Each structure stands twice: as structure tokens, then as C-alpha cells.
Amino acid sequence: MTPGTLDRDRLFAARLHAARARPYLATALFALHVVESRRVPTMAVDRYWRCYVSPAFVDRTPEEELAGVWVHEVSHLLRDHHGRSDRVARERGLHGPGERLRMNIAADCEINDDAFGEGLVRPEGAFVPEDLRLPDGQLMEDYLRQFRLGPLTEGLAWLDCGSGADGLERDWELGPDGAHGLTPQERDAVRFRVAQGITGRPGSAPQGWERWAEEAFQAPQPWRELLGAAIRTATSGSGAGQDYTYGRPSRRSAGVPGVVLPILRRRPPRVTVVIDTSGSVNDAELGSALREVAAISRAVGGRRDLVSVLSCDASAGVVHPLCRAEGIPLVGGGGTDLRAGFARALRTGQRPDVIVVLTDGQTPWPSSRPPCRTVVGLFPRPRPASSCDEDDPDYVPDSPPDWARVVEIGSGPGGR
Amino acid sequence: MPRYPNSSQLDVAGELLALLRDTTTEPRPDSQLEALTLTVAADLPVLLWGEPGIGKTAALTQLAATLDLPLTTVIASVHEPSDFSGLPVIGDDPAEQGVPMAPPDWAVRLVRAGRGLLFLDELSTAPPAVQAALLRLVLERRIGSLQLPPGVRIVAAANPRASAADGWELSPPLANRFVHLQWTHDHEVVVRGLGGTWPQATLPRLDPERLAASVEFARRAVCGLLAARPGLVHRLPSNEARRGGPWPSPRSWEMALCLVAFATAAGSSREVLSLLVRGTVGDGPGLELLASLDRMDLPDPEELLADPAGAVLPERGDLRQAVLDGVVAAVHNRPSRDRWDSAWALLVRALETGAPDLVVVPATTLATLRCEAWPVPAAIEKLAGVVSLSQRADRTAARVQARVAVGAQAGR
Numbered sequence: 001m002t003p004g005t006l007d008r009d010r011l012f013a014a015r016l017h018a019a020r021a022r023p024y025l026a027t028a029l030f031a032l033h034v035v036e037s038r039r040v041p042t043m044a045v046d047r048y049w050r051c052y053v054s055p056a057f058v059d060r061t062p063e064e065e066l067a068g069v070w071v072h073e074v075s076h077l078l079r080d081h082h083g084r085s086d087r088v089a090r091e092r093g094l095h096g097p098g099e100r101l102r103m104n105i106a107a108d109c110e111i112n113d114d115a116f117g118e119g120l121v122r123p124e125g126a127f128v129p130e131d132l133r134l135p136d137g138q139l140m141e142d143y144l145r146q147f148r149l150g151p152l153t154e155g156l157a158w159l160d161c162g163s164g165a166d167g168l169e170r171d172w173e174l175g176p177d178g179a180h181g182l183t184p185q186e187r188d189a190v191r192f193r194v195a196q197g198i199t200g201r202p203g204s205a206p207q208g209w210e211r212w213a214e215e216a217f218q219a220p221q222p223w224r225e226l227l228g229a230a231i232r233t234a235t236s237g238s239g240a241g242q243d244y245t246y247g248r249p250s251r252r253s254a255g256v257p258g259v260v261l262p263i264l265r266r267r268p269p270r271v272t273v274v275i276d277t278s279g280s281v282n283d284a285e286l287g288s289a290l291r292e293v294a295a296i297s298r299a300v301g302g303r304r305d306l307v308s309v310l311s312c313d314a315s316a317g318v319v320h321p322l323c324r325a326e327g328i329p330l331v332g333g334g335g336t337d338l339r340a341g342f343a344r345a346l347r348t349g350q351r352p353d354v355i356v357v358l359t360d361g362q363t364p365w366p367s368s369r370p371p372c373r374t375v376v377g378l379f380p381r382p383r384p385a386s387s388c389d390e391d392d393p394d395y396v397p398d399s400p401p402d403w404a405r406v407v408e409i410g411s412g413p414g415g416r
Numbered sequence: 417m418p419r420y421p422n423s424s425q426l427d428v429a430g431e432l433l434a435l436l437r438d439t440t441t442e443p444r445p446d447s448q449l450e451a452l453t454l455t456v457a458a459d460l461p462v463l464l465w466g467e468p469g470i471g472k473t474a475a476l477t478q479l480a481a482t483l484d485l486p487l488t489t490v491i492a493s494v495h496e497p498s499d500f501s502g503l504p505v506i507g508d509d510p511a512e513q514g515v516p517m518a519p520p521d522w523a524v525r526l527v528r529a530g531r532g533l534l535f536l537d538e539l540s541t542a543p544p545a546v547q548a549a550l551l552r553l554v555l556e557r558r559i560g561s562l563q564l565p566p567g568v569r570i571v572a573a574a575n576p577r578a579s580a581a582d583g584w585e586l587s588p589p590l591a592n593r594f595v596h597l598q599w600t601h602d603h604e605v606v607v608r609g610l611g612g613t614w615p616q617a618t619l620p621r622l623d624p625e626r627l628a629a630s631v632e633f634a635r636r637a638v639c640g641l642l643a644a645r646p647g648l649v650h651r652l653p654s655n656e657a658r659r660g661g662p663w664p665s666p667r668s669w670e671m672a673l674c675l676v677a678f679a680t681a682a683g684s685s686r687e688v689l690s691l692l693v694r695g696t697v698g699d700g701p702g703l704e705l706l707a708s709l710d711r712m713d714l715p716d717p718e719e720l721l722a723d724p725a726g727a728v729l730p731e732r733g734d735l736r737q738a739v740l741d742g743v744v745a746a747v748h749n750r751p752s753r754d755r756w757d758s759a760w761a762l763l764v765r766a767l768e769t770g771a772p773d774l775v776v777v778p779a780t781t782l783a784t785l786r787c788e789a790w791p792v793p794a795a796i797e798k799l800a801g802v803v804s805l806s807q808r809a810d811r812t813a814a815r816v817q818a819r820v821a822v823g824a825q826a827g828r
Contacts (some may be wrong), residue, residue: 012771019773029734030736031732064819067812186686187689192700
């Protein structure tokens with residue numbers, strides 16, 4: 001092989017090894033179109049699924065490491081790092097090449113913490129969260145908040161995974177009009193096939209990929225908006241909130257004799273928040289969720305005196321109106337029985353229009369539907385591996401019932 | 417002497433406005449407008465989801481002009497439910513004559529014209545009772561006692577949950593009746609438009625020659641998928657993030673079938689079809705339908721085996737591998753020496769025109785299909801590179817193993 005030309009055999013043998021080590025990524029690996037390029041330092045991808053390869057890099061890298069690089073680059077595309085980088089840049093106002101380099105590093109951290117091992121070697125110089133003294137297992141968006149360019153990242157100015165990793169177009173890329181690019185529909189089709197391959201054979205891929213596959217085709221929906229929408233819908237439904245009624249004629253009726261017009265009538269919704277204060281829910285989670293509920297109920301026109309809060313573990317506490325809220329005692333600890341909380345919320349004074357439950361779900365639920373709308377904010381807990389409980393191998397905690405609208409709280413904005 | 421006397425300041429302003437409005441248009445393909453046009457042509461209720469101020473109304477104006485339909489815009493949030501369900505008018509003797517529900521004037525005009533485009537804007541900020549009245553209008557095409565004629569097409573628009581202050585969302589049964597189109601703005605189009613050149617979308621034309629073939633194609637595509645995947649026929653949205661969006665049911669599959677036929681007859685691109693199908697049955701089932709359309713597009717293994725020399729294989733690696741796997745599977749199903757030899761010829765062709773690693777798995781499988789009596793074809797020699805590539809990957813795997821073992825010994 002003459003120096004300077006691309007050693008295709010070496011490159012493709014590495015891809016073959018990568019596809020054997022990660023069968024669920026084979027479709028994506030094969031969908032990449034290889035472009036030989038002398039201007040990219042190592043290997044890079046653009047958002048059109050072209051893979052730019054430096055011949056010199058291929059020559060000096062052992063095949064086993066090259067396989068790792070293949071998987072790394074294709075992961076950027078599958079996890080939509082370019083789209084997510086653009087979104088983060090817009091949301092947080094991050095501009096300039098320095099910020100894009102940070103996005104590339106954060107994206108690398110998200111991939112590298114669980115991409116290697118099991119038949120794949122970590123390539124020389126691959127960046128992991130540990131290098132930034134950060135914990136494993138987080139999303140790119142989270143890593144991005146936790147480090148700045150500095151001594152720890154000094155050696156990384158050369159790092160360049162292409163616009164596929166950070167959304168910034170490079171001048172050596174072929175761009176949207178170049179040959180062999182994938183259309184958005186084709187990109188989605190490839191990502192979908194990979195996701196389907198992973199969900200179709202559970203257990204074949206690491207947990208990070210399984211989560212990605214579950215969420216790959218959902219628009220990122222932060223829990224705050226979901227919880228807000230659920231509570232707003234519950235509080236503005238018939239019987240609560242603002243609606244038209246023929247109960248009293250409209251004042252406009254005077255101008256239209258003979259026509260009966262309805263009027264807009266307003267009845268602020270009553271909201272009771274039941275908080276699971278068992279030992280398994282921590283204070284920070286509770287605090288943020290409670291603040292959120294209060295803000296939402298104010299936004300829908302709930303007066304503060306109509307929002308009350310009830311803490312509940314194995315037995316229900318006292319109902320506190322939110323207007324005295326700054327110091328609501330959240331008493332509890334130990335096990336939970338939310339049935340008591342529901343009973344107490346419904347027994348107290350005037351019945352609420354909406355019950356909002358904040359819990360981690362490790363509780364029995366009422367067997368029948370309560371006579372009001374229910375929204376459950378669920379703190380995510382790792383699903384216990386099947387039959388890990390030696391005393392009762394059949395024990396599975398009840399999932400929230402069908403009649404409640406369930407919003408998972410605290411999970412990041414999707415994408416992985 | 418000034419050109420304009422002081423008294424005609426408004427004329428000067430008028431001239432300035434005329435200059436500002438003097439814009440030109442340029443042809444430009446626009447997938448979302450094409451999708452909207454096809455849905456309107458197919459007479460399905462369509463719901464545009466988009467942030468406020470993004471040009472939904474402008475798009476509708478253009479669509480109405482192109483389809484030569486008068487446009488009636490109704491801002492839902494400033495109306496009362498009775499404006500859509502009819503105003504009760506009490507006559508002399510209600511017990512005897514009943515209380516008629518009088519329709520509003522725009523509805524009367526629309527019915528009299530017999531045709532038109534009715535645009536219901538700002539659905540998401542209207543109170544629930546207004547929405548309930550509107551949905552009857554959309555689904556049953558009735559306003560009070562008036563029935564809208566078939567020449568009237570209805571389009572609705574809503575703001576996404578995140579930006580809608582009142583947070584209205586569709587309940588699953590209602591969401592299932594709409595084709596959901598996400599409306600986004602194209603940065604480049606906006607900048608060029610403000611500079612004086614707006615896009616002139618070339619709208620799809622249905623080809624009368626292709627109608628029958630389109631229906632046949634659409635039926636084959638949808639029935640083929642649903643026969644193989646019965647679970648996709650009906651699936652209620654299971655989690656919170658998917659609520660209010662499209663989901664699969666027999667009703668929405670029927671709409672999807674209709675849209676596939678329309679898109680095929682119009683010769684639309686895959687992008688447009690993707691918008692339509694995913695907006696009707698949801699992302700997952702929609703993508704599965706598109707994937708099965710992709711497979712329908714792939715060359716037929718039997719045709720490839722019949723003429724390996726003239727075979728054209730797809731350029732994209734993953735599709736190419738799917739085709740080669742299909743060829744090997746075809747040989748496996750009906751083995752004969754001729755077919756086996758043809759398959760080798762195809763693999764050689766694939767090796768000569770694309771990446772070698774794709775050929776490894778099909779070649780290995782094909783080799784195991786050999787009957788003892790069949791001589792080894794000469795073509796196999798050309799595949800020696802594939803064998804060495806495969807061995808190279810094996811050696812790589814072995815080196816990885818060794819590295820792990822060394823690492824374990826070192827206590828890492």
C-alpha cells in the first residue's frame with residue numbers, strides 16, 4: 001500500500017469487526033458512506049451520514065481501535081448529537097467554535113462511558129467523563145453544564161468529530177448538496193431500524209442503548225411541560241375552571257333580541273397535592289416538584305387558598321392550605337400507602353377538582369377511581385432486576401393505575 | 417416645488433407601502449406545503465401544529481389561491497360555542513315550532529358558494545366548550561342546522577402544548593381523526609422572503625394515468641405491513657409525551673392508505689410521504705410503513721438471480737446488504753446449481769462496486785448452501801479478498817480478547 005492512500009481493507013475489516021461486536025449497530029455502520037479526506041484529523045461524520053476518514057489516521061491506528069472509532073462516530077449520528085447541539089445552542093445562547101468544541105467533548109463523554117468493552121477496545125485518546133472528574137452515565141446536555149475549557153481539556157483542541165457531533169458545519173464537509181448524503185427521511189429510517197433491532201431483542205444491548213431505543217422517536221418533552229399540561233387539562237376540564245354556561249343569559253343578549261347567548265363563567269379549580277414522604281423520595285426532588293405544582297396552579301388561576309398540600313407515608317398527615325405554605329411540615333419516612341392519602345384528601349372539607357400525587361410509585365394504589373381527576377408525578381426509580389427479592393421473588397410494585405395521568409419527573413430531555 | 421403637496425402625506429405613505437409589497441416569487445420545493453395540499457385534496461381533516469407567527473396563515477392563503485378556493489378564516493378563540501353549534505333563536509311558540517339553531521353569516525356564505533377553504537385558526541387557545549363545538553364542525557361538517565357542501569375543505573391550526581398558555585390538548589379519540597402536520601419555518605426562506613423573494617411552491621398534480629396503479633400500490637403497502645404486524649393495527653398512545661398526537665387505528669390506517677395513494681399519484685418524494693404517514697398513524701408505525709415501502713423498492717432477488725450481469729445494486733451499504741441477504745435467502749428457499757452460481761456472480765459484482773465488508777456474511781451463508789456435487793465456481797477466486805477480510809476481523813477480535821486478558825492480569 002502506497003503511503004497516503006486510504007487502506008480500505010484495514011478500514012473495512014475494522015468495520016466488520018465493529019458490526020460483529022455490536023450487531024444491533026450493523027445497519028447504521030453499513031449505512032455510513034466513506035469519504036477519504038486529508039483535512040480531518042482522524043475520523044468525522046456530518047449530519048448527512050457521510051464518514052470522513054484520514055488515510056494517515058487509518059495507517060497508524062490498530063484495527064481493534066479503529067473498530068471502536070467506527071462505533072463512536074456512528075453513535076454521534078444515532079443519538080442525534082448535531083440536532084441536540086443546535087437545540088442547546090439556541091436554548092442557552094452558546095455560540096462560537098469554543099462552545100461547539102465543548103459540545104463535541106460533552107457528546108464524546110455521553111458515548112464513551114459505555115461504548116467500549118465487550119469486544120471493543122477504547123481507542124487511544126478517547127475522552128471519558130473521568131478525564132473531566134465527572135461521573136459516568138449522564139447526557140450530553142448535563143455534561144455541558146459541568147465543565148469549562150481549561151487545563152483538563154487542554155489536549156483536546158484538535159478533537160473534531162465533524163458536524164455530526166456538534167452541529168457546526170466544517171468547510172471540508174460536502175454539505176447538503178454533496179453526493180451520497182442521506183435525506184432526513186432516510187436518516188430517520190436507519191435510526192428507526194436500529195432502535196427496532198434493540199427493542200426487538202431486549203437484553204442484547206447495554207442499558208444506555210435500550211433507553212435510547214425507547215425514546216429515540218419522541219420529541220424531547222421536559223417533564224415540567226408535561227406535568228403542566230396534565231394539570232392544566234385536569235383543572236380546565238368540564239366542572240372546573242372556565243367554561244361557557246347557559247345558566248344565566250349573556251349581557252350581549254340585550255343587543256340580539258330573541259337569541260339566547262351563553263356567558264363565560266369561571267370557577268377556580270381546587271387542587272390537592274399529595275406528597276409521598278416515604279424514605280425513598282429525597283428532599284431536593286420533592287422541593288422542585290412542589291414548587292412546580294404551585295406555580296402551575298397559580299398560572300391556571302387557582303387561588304393560593306384553593307391549593308392544599310398533604311404529606312403521606314404509611315398514614316396520611318394533615319391537609320395544609322398552600323397559603324401558609326412556606327413551612328409545610330413534610331413529615332414521614334419509612335413505607336408508603338397512598339390509599340390513606342387519597343382517602344384523606346377526599347374526606348377533607350370541600351372535595352378537590354384535581355389531586356396531584358408526587359411519588360416514586362413504590363406504593364399500593366386505590367382500587368377504584370376517585371371522584372376527581374388525578375395526575376401522578378412519578379420520580380423515576382431504576383427498575384429492579386426481575387426476581388431480585390429473595391423473600392418474595394414474585395413481588396412487583398404496582399404501577400400507577402390507568403385512570404391517572406402519569407408524568408415521569410426528573411428525566412432529562414430525551415434523546416438518549 | 418415639492419413633488420407632493422403637504423396634504424397628501426397618506427399618498428406618500430401609500431407609495432412606500434406599495435414599494436414594500438412589491439415582492440417577487442421563485443419556484444422552490446416545499447415538502448410541508450406539498451403534504452398539506454395533498455391532505456386537503458384527499459379531503460381529510462388536517463391540523464397544523466406550529467408556533468404562533470410562523471406563517472401558517474400565509475401558507476393557507478397561497479394554498480387557497482393555487483386551488484382557486486375562496487378562503488374563510490375563523491379565529492376560534494374569539495368565538496363562542498354557539499357560533500359553531502348555532503345560536504338558539506326563540507320564536508313565537510317554541511313548544512310548537514321548536515327552537516332553531518341559527519348559523520353565523522360566514523357559514524351561510526360558505527354554503528351558498530358551495531366551495532371554499534375554511535381555516536379554523538388558534539384552536540389551542542379556545543375554551544373547551546368552543547373546541548367541542550368546533551370538533552363537531554370538523555368531523556360532521558355541520559354548523560347548527562347547516563350541512564357544509566363537499567366542496568368545502570377544512571384546515572385547523574393549533575399551537576404546540578409548550579407554547580399554548582391554556583395547554584389544550586386533543587384527547588386520543590379526537591387526535592385519531594386528524595392528520596397532524598408539524599409546521600416549521602425555514603430560515604433561508606424567511607430571509608430571502610424578507611429580502612423580496614418569496615418561494616412559489618410548485619404544487620403536486622395528480623396524474624390521471626396513475627390513479628389505478630396508485631390505489632393498488634397503496635393497498636399492497638398498507639395491507640402487506642399490517643398482515644405481517646397485526647399489533648400495529650390498533651395501539652393507543654401509552655405515555656404522556658405521545659398524547660394528543662397521531663396514533664394507529666383502523667381509521668387512521670385508512671387515512672394513511674388514502675394519503676399513500678394520493679402521494680403516489682402525485683409522484684411526491686419520500687420526504688412528503690414521511691410527513692403524511694407519520695402525521696397520520698404516528699412515528700413508529702409510520703416509519704415501519706416507510707421501511708416496508710423501502711423494501712418494496714429494493715430489487716427483487718429473483719430478477720437479480722435471473723440476470724446477475726445486468727444487476728444494479730443499491731448504493732447505500734445497509735440496503736445493499738439487505739438485497740444480498742435476500743438473494744442468499746432466495747437461493748436457500750429453492751436451491752439449484754444455476755441459482756447458486758448466479759448468487760456468486762452477484763456477490764462478485766457487489767464486491768467490485770462497493771465496500772467489501774458487506775459481502776462477508778452473505779458469502780459465508782452462501783458457501784454453506786453448496787451441494788457436494790456442485791463444482792466450485794471460478795468466481796469464488798475473486799472473493800478471496802472477502803475471506804481475508806473476514807479473517808482479518810477474526811484476528812482483530814482475537815487481539816481484543818488478548819488485550820482484555822492482559823488488562824485483567826494487570827488488575828485493571
